[in-house]
Amino acid sequence: MSRLSFRRAVITGGSSGIGFSIASLLVQQGTEVMLIARNPDNLAKAAAKLSELASASASSSASSSASSSGSVHTLSMDISDRGSMQKLEKALQNGPAPDLLINCAGTAYPHYFEQLDSDIFDAMVSTNLTGTWNVLKTVVPFMQPGGGGRIVNVSSVAGLVGTFGYTAYSATKFGIIGLSEALRNELSVKGIRVSVLCPPDTNTPQLEEENRTKPAETRAIAGNAGILEPEQVAKSLLKGLKKNTFIIIPGFQGVMINLIKRLFPGLLFSIIDSTAKKTSGRKHE
Numbered sequence: 001m002s003r004l005s006f007r008r009a010v011i012t013g014g015s016s017g018i019g020f021s022i023a024s025l026l027v028q029q030g031t032e033v034m035l036i037a038r039n040p041d042n043l044a045k046a047a048a049k050l051s052e053l054a055s056a057s058a059s060s061s062a063s064s065s066a067s068s069s070g071s072v073h074t075l076s077m078d079i080s081d082r083g084s085m086q087k088l089e090k091a092l093q094n095g096p097a098p099d100l101l102i103n104c105a106g107t108a109y110p111h112y113f114e115q116l117d118s119d120i121f122d123a124m125v126s127t128n129l130t131g132t133w134n135v136l137k138t139v140v141p142f143m144q145p146g147g148g149g150r151i152v153n154v155s156s157v158a159g160l161v162g163t164f165g166y167t168a169y170s171a172t173k174f175g176i177i178g179l180s181e182a183l184r185n186e187l188s189v190k191g192i193r194v195s196v197l198c199p200p201d202t203n204t205p206q207l208e209e210e211n212r213t214k215p216a217e218t219r220a221i222a223g224n225a226g227i228l229e230p231e232q233v234a235k236s237l238l239k240g241l242k243k244n245t246f247i248i249i250p251g252f253q254g255v256m257i258n259l260i261k262r263l264f265p266g267l268l269f270s271i272i273d274s275t276a277k278k279t280s281g282r283k284h285e
């Protein structure tokens, strides 16, 4: 297993949900974190909670081997806006080089393909895929070759299995995996490791938002992968990073779904197709 203490982590989407839970674990280990999100009030609230956690953990473990103070910085910006990357670049010029990047910011809007507005597709691509690309292009040059740097791009179980209601979302999350796999290979020569996190449904504000438009068929199919708490996802990520796993899938059901997809794709398709048909049938009874 590799070391797991980081000096400086950049976390997009760090003000909420999964990103916030990852930041919580990191500050307690003494990692300096830079949270990126758009809403400045939410960023300030998250930073205050994280600073409390960092100081509580520093005072309870005076003998900690943490390498820095667990300090928290925030940057309010839209990752889909390439122009705003100058702001991130400027922030990275001060302080230690980042040795961990978590690309967690993302958005989901499940709906029937025929009812999904193309502008929503564009917005999902802009944040989930182009946004991840923009942040990678900005942060990677600051990561030191041979410095043990780690990058995590957040995909989803919907990035492993194309699922009813997730035509646009799955397109972006499959894209994240392709981007990460190619980048993994390229950055391996610099000693920077790339991983992808593929959570199942996780109890966060995004999931609440999704539930407003999620088709009944999507609910029925996603039910097979279970629901996790963001803290469980964050712990699973750190465990996966320790083991140098490329695709990190939190939860047993997600792991099984991926395995069946790889080994017996026809079986998985017949399960999800029959779930979709049964659910649609019930709606039209």
Ligand SMILES: NC(=O)c1ccc[n+]([C@@H]2O[C@H](COP(=O)([O-])OP(=O)(O)OC[C@H]3O[C@@H](n4cnc5c(N)ncnc54)[C@H](OP(=O)(O)O)[C@@H]3O)[C@@H](O)[C@H]2O)c1
Binding pocket: 012, 013, 014, 015, 016, 017, 018, 019, 036, 037, 038, 039, 040, 042, 077, 078, 079, 080, 104, 105, 106, 107, 108, 127, 131, 154, 155, 156, 157, 198, 199, 200, 201, 202, 203, 204, 205, 206, 207
């Ligand atoms: N929750 C799930 O069931 C689930 C399952 C699988 C994968 N995921 C993935 O996990 C990641 C985190 O999701 P979550 O559930 O933790 O969501 P969340 O609680 O809604 O948090 C999303 C975070 O991303 C930020 N964000 C969104 N758009 C942004 C933009 N354009 N620029 C900068 N920041 C932006 C949000 O802050 P602002 O709104 O203030 O910008 C917030 O901090 C996403 O990539 C999501 O697709 C989630």
